[in-house]
Amino acid sequence: MNKLLLSVLFVLGSFAAHAATITAAQDPWAPFVQKDVSSPGVSVEIIVEAFKTQGHTVDFKIMPWSRALEQVKSGKIDVLVATWFTTERTSYLKYSDPYLENALKFMKRSGDSFEYNGIESLNGKVVGVVRNYGYGDEYLNAKTFKKPESNDFIANAKKLVAKRIDLTLEDELAAKFTLSNAGMNLDDFSFTKNALSVNPLHVTVGLANPNHNEYIDAFNKGLIEIKNDGTFDKILAKYGIK
Numbered sequence: 398m399n400k401l402l403l404s405v406l407f408v409l410g411s412f413a414a415h416a417a418t419i420t421a422a423q424d425p426w427a428p429f430v431q432k433d434v435s436s437p438g439v440s441v442e443i444i445v446e447a448f449k450t451q452g453h454t455v456d457f458k459i460m461p462w463s464r465a466l467e468q469v470k471s472g473k474i475d476v477l478v479a480t481w482f483t484t485e486r487t488s489y490l491k492y493s494d495p496y497l498e499n500a501l502k503f504m505k506r507s508g509d510s511f512e513y514n515g516i517e518s519l520n521g522k523v524v525g526v527v528r529n530y531g532y533g534d535e536y537l538n539a540k541t542f543k544k545p546e547s548n549d550f551i552a553n554a555k556k557l558v559a560k561r562i563d564l565t566l567e568d569e570l571a572a573k574f575t576l577s578n579a580g581m582n583l584d585d586f587s588f589t590k591n592a593l594s595v596n597p598l599h600v601t602v603g604l605a606n607p608n609h610n611e612y613i614d615a616f617n618k619g620l621i622e623i624k625n626d627g628t629f630d631k632i633l634a635k636y637g638i639k
Contacts, residue, residue: 440496481599483534496598523542
């Protein structure tokens with residue numbers, strides 16, 4: 398066997414050793430995560446394409462948020478594809494560079510004149526939240542209003558219609574997609590102009606995962622590549638996001 402062939406085999410072997418199938422999970426959250434093979438969601442497509450540039454494939458599964466978070470935290474699944482930052486989560490998750498932003502707004506019943514003007518404007522309200530979502534430390538630690546938990550956003554939307562809660566929280570674009578897909582009437586709801594927060598979206602890997610640094614570095618490098626070659630913008634355009 399000649400030296401050139403040995404060199405080629407060594408390079409290919411090294412690449413194969415570093416290439417991996419990365420497992421990923423998230424709950425349905427249109428248009429970012431969707432139950433659609435041809436249009437799996439903005440976040441899913443960004444993650445797949447970014448990792449592909451680094452030689453990795455992604456095996457993505459939809460599951461409830463709390464379960465996905467726990468599986469990634471323990472290292473049983475590699476990646477959460479769309480995670481908001483909280484200080485508490487840094488104790489068990491490693492964050493990527495941000496790749497998109499969400500404006501987290503309050504959803505209310507149509508005709509409700511409420512406008513969000515700081516945490517104090519929520520005093521006495523009942524605001525439905527999704528269990529284990531990262532709404533920010535100030536909001537989560539506030540004691541002047543109630544924050545009953547549900548398993549998902551649609552459960553909170555139904556509580557809102559039934560007047561069991563006063564408000565709930567979601568990215569406006571994601572909320573409208575989700576309500577429409579669930580067959581709910583968008584005219585029943587409206588959104589505050591002011592957002593609770595603008596939350597960068599990150600890929601995260603559990604610190605319990607021995608490859609957490611490698612996978613986050615690979616995503617960050619891949620993100621730069623797909624932004625530079627136009628893939629990133631094509632994905633956004635596919636879902637109608639500017």
